[in-house]
Amino acid sequence: METGMDEPAIDLTPLQNDIARKVGICIIRLQQYEQGVKRLISTQEIGGSATTIRDNLAKRRREFADKTLGQVKNTLVSGFLNNAQDDDEADNWGVDATEPLFRMTFHAPLSGQELQDTKDRLDSFVALRNELVHHFTERFNLQSYEDCQNALRYLDTTHAAIDKQHQELRGWVETANRATKAIRELMQAPGFDDLLVFGIVDGQPHDWPKTVVVQYLKKIEQDFAVDGWTCLAEAIKTFQENWPEHTPKKYGCSSWRHLIHESRLFELQRRREHGSETGQIWFRSKPE
Secondary structure (H helix, E strand, C coil), X not given: CCCCCCCCCCXXXXXXXXXXXXXXXXXXXHXXXXXXXXXXXXXXXXXXXXXXXXXXXXXXXXXXXXXXXXXXXXXXXXXXXXXCCCHHHHHHCCCCCCCCXXXXXXCCCCCHHHHHHHXXXXXXXXXXXXXXXXXXXXXXXXXXXXHXXXXXXXXXXXXXXXXXXXXXXXXXXXXXXXXXXXXXXHHHCCCHHHHHHHCCCCCCCCCHHHCHHHHHHHHHHHHHCECCEEEHHHHHHHXXXXXXXXXXXXXXXXXXXXXXHHHCCEEEEEECCCCCCCCEEEEEEXXX
């Protein structure tokens, strides 16, 4: 006859409650991290006109609102942590614009190996997040005392990993905040309006290809050129009707012909009509 008695079952409720609490903390911290990354990358690029910039920023935030951590991680690596620029996007910037535009981006670029290490670390972090959110109860049998203990150790390790990523994110946010502060100071500085509206800095030599007047001259070429040449008188009329604030004097020149010559970006040609003593000035962009 057996005289022994079965050992009393272990009450797993306290362990299960502790597991539930730690899972909740980890998920909240993951959500906070994901929201922080979305805020960072949504403001990493700022652009538009005085009337559209707020709407553009709101639109960019909406674009990232429903993306997964894996998706925003890719944008973080390819954008904020890498200073490569999308040439196609840059070429199309401001096409058909009817008012002055500006665009600012800021980055915290990493070196090749450092960037790869960071990408690998973020890939592992996304995998950790997916494991916790989607496979935790598959991995641990919470009706088993041993699995409950293993789950608690796993959650402690996971929480530490999440905290480490938060620390890294704080560093990136501080970098972004410094850039934002510098942008704000720039926008409040004397002469910023000239930089924004005309693309010039008072007292500095003009970077002619980046000046707004040259951009408008090239747009006029596209609209009015005949056999590759554009009548300067037609261009002047277009400026007076559409962008009267852009004058040769604003760019330190005595005349439109002087401005075009100083830019060194265009060829000039005088054409004399039959019976005319003065003729007309025509211009075209120099071959690149």
